[in-house]
Amino acid sequence: MRRLSELDVPVVVHPDPDRPPTRAELLAGVSGAAGVIALLTERVDEELLVAAGDQLRVVANVAVGFDNVDVAAAGRRGVVVTNTPDVLDEATADLAFGLLLAVSRRVVEADRFLRSGAPWSWAPTLFTGLDVSAGATLGIVGLGRIGMAVARRARAFRMRVLATGRRAHGAEAAALGVQPSTLDELLERGDVVSLHCPLTPQTRHLIDERALARMKPTAILVNTARGPVVDEAALVAALRDGVIAGAGLDVFENEPEVHPGLLGLDNVVLVPHIGSAGLATRDAMGLLAIDNVAAVLAGRPPLTPVTG
């Protein structure tokens, strides 16, 4: 955050980086601000915009996703909203691929087993799992910047890649051997299905009971996008009943709560929304947010604005 000092305006910083501000602290803290740098844990809505006041010019969200921000309400008040795309693509794709490998090869389950002290010896079927590099099919739901970075990894692992999204039809996807697909086809054919779409009214519960039922009983779901894209109760039932084989989850429907049904399952790997948590990536996200605020306050166009 060194460059906060270069903003040439007084800066108020929430004092405890490990605890989000309470709503009351947040509303009081933004009062009178010309710019707000927000984390995805903060709801930026009409109430917050009013609490800030009419001098507010920019809200810089330190995340690529901006479902926590009411962009239309900001637009009505002439407030620019920015996010942090691009700088976190590789880190997030690394985590998605890490979850893909961890669930496929049962790494966390095997680690728990070994630590339990249970007797074991090498055996032909001990912790057998999905052969990722033997032509397994990956379905990428929402082939954007992050999905494309996942596709590059999948290509190195010689996976077949299907994808939904506008960019699935483009030259970059074709060069990576990505086949454009419908959601249903991707769900039916995917050995692994990885979610990379934003959370919008259209994608809320995109992966519901019906979608899960289309997947193979051997399939694995990976979610590093947003929790509410998946109906978490339906996912718990599908994992418990063998409708699908496993899941790797970085995000949850009601963060920071995790559905209790997930915690008892062996075939899931759960991590606390750390997709972009590379050290350099987090610095880059913070600096991009600061640069966006600095640009707008100086009367220049923002670097990475979003539209609703």
Ligand code: GLV
């Ligand atoms: C993290 O979840 C982000 O949207 O950047």
Ligand code: GLV
């Ligand atoms: C989504 O966050 C993307 O940029 O792919």
